[in-house]
Structures are given as C-alpha cells and as structure tokens.
Amino acid sequence: MMVMSMSVIISFIIPMVVMTIATILSKKMINDREKSSPFECGFDPKSSARMPFSLRFFLIAVIFLIFDVEIALILPIVIIMKTSNIIMWTMSTLFFIMVLLGGLYHEWNQGALQWAE
Secondary structure, eight states: OHHHHHHHHHHHHHHHHHHHHHHHHHHOOOOOOOHHHHOBBBBBSSOOOOOOOHHHHHHHHHHHHHHHHHHHHHHHHHHHTTTTTHHHHHHHHHHHHHHHHHHHHHHHHHHHTTTOO
C-alpha cells in the first residue's frame, strides 16, 4: 500500500515540476515594437491588425449554428417514430419543439434577428 501511495504522489509531483519549469522558461522577457507588430512583407502595416469585429455578424453566426444543431437533433425523431410509444414520442417531440420556439421567440423579442436598423 505504501508503494502505491508513493507512486501516486510521484505521478503528481513530476508533471507539476515539469509544467512549472516549462512555464518559467517559456516566458518572453523582451517585448519590442517589431515583435509585437504584424509582419507584412517588411512594409509598415497599412491598417490596424486589431480591426473591430461586427457583433451582429457574430450573433447571427451563433444563431445559425444553434438552429443547425437543432435540425440535426430533430432528424432522428422522425426515424424513431415507428419503433417508440406514440404518446411518449408526441410528448417529447412537442416539448422539444416548444423549447425551440421559446428560444426563437426570445431571440426575436431581444432584437437579435433584425438584419438592419
């Protein structure tokens, strides 16, 4: 039992020491202007590398991904219709669709689906 506990302790200590040494050695000590700026073939950058990102585009992309995943979850419901209890199938399908419609209503109510202002 003593050997087992020692091996567990050693298996925790060695990785922590290795990670600590790697963290200490990997730190950049010198931050100069040339290393911090984006490289464009030796020329000065024409514009800022940190351009503002449209939050509206991001929200539309996230909404698209959410509804895409929801469609992927709805497709198996049709396949299992013949092999499951029809009442349980109907109740679970209606619950799932009501959750989807509730989310759609919330997004619509918050104005996330407005394309132009």
